[in-house]
Amino acid sequence: MGAGLFVPPFPASPSEKKISVEAFELDRTPVTNADFLGFVRDNPTWRRGLTPGLFANPGYLLHWSGPLDLGSDALPDAPVTQVSWFAAKAYCESKGKRLPTESEWEYAASASACRADGRRDPEFVRELQELYAQRGRRVISAVAKSAPNYWGIYDLHGLVWEWVLDYRNTIVGADDRQDGEDAEAMRFCGAKVFAGGGTNDYPAFMRYAFRSSLDGAFTMRNLGFRCAR
Template identity: 45%
Template sequence: MSLAALALAAYVSLPAGHIASVLARDSDREPASVAAFALRERPVTRAEFAAFLQEHPEWQAERAPQAFASAGYLQAEGAPDAPQTAVSWFAAQAYCESEGARLPTWLEWEYAAAADATRPDARSDPRWLATILGWYARPANTPLPAVGGAPNVYGVRDLHGLVWEWVDDFNSLLVNSDSRSAEDPDRLKFCGAGALDLQDRQNYAVLMRIALLASLSAADSTASLGFRCAKEISR
């Protein structure tokens, strides 16, 4: 099955807006601006990624260079309609490019993920936060369900409760404006101290995503880490 044989991936448009990001420092409390963009309705599935591998065999597990795909790459099993996991940032980005897209930025992902079924920002609702945290109670060895959960107010599905997701700027999420550069291998030793400046600390589910992403390199992959793509909206 080729990519052309699969149904075209659905993207939904999100309007421009602002978000009080959990990454805002104590010295920077102004909401961040987010330009209008389009986001994949659902995470990329195993069937979709398998079709991509047929057309781009250089990304198959036995061919991808170790610099772009470390141990564990594509070593997760699941049903065809389950989200593709165990994929590196490099491979996820390559897939998105095959759809004329890219990985979303953290702010874009956070902006979309703040919504529930009726509100663009439900993060102040304790019941909504508790529902998201319920995901952590699921045993790690439980097979991943199919994509296609209930949509949020924008029509985006599965932002919570299914898999972690790559973002384009994952490696700069916990970088402080001090003497350490983004390339400094010691910066992860200080991520706990950096997190003290984060806003909305009760949003544990989102902060856990930041901690995971900030601990990875672009060649890494895990059995619970998937991705979706984003597109620019022509003005």
């Protein structure tokens, strides 16, 4: 993807009006169950039941039928989910890649089908709002079934949430909450994590709120990843 300037919808400080994004490569689709199965076969320490709790919570790959068996709830060509940030990072590094930064991911995701930045396109905004309003699916669909964006990237919206390398830098981290805060509620009630900032870009608001609730060992049924370099 070409370099460019990205205007974050929720800047970290008043002075952060534009971010320079250098040219980078981003996987065209999220990492699939089949991809990740190959990884855990080659790297036994990342198999379900063998990964220390420090690096993945008990939900890690729980939707698979077994440590090396996908089963009916995890289609081979669907995005792998129930993976922690640590597992996603290890996978990308095994491929000579890395997780995308938040700015890189948002830069790519701001593109519509025909514009590098479609955030002011009413039709694109409407499509995103409809996607983010949909209820989650028990069985996640295969990748690349919808049209790619301007950069040729698939499924940045509407299929799964995705890990980014610097998720801890988003607004306020999971470790910054007051004691007793309900973690599951924080992951779905985005308004709680913002001290300020506009909400005109509702899909971006949801993404930033979601990321700010995460911890590196978290795994969720609708949270996957893709790699960059």
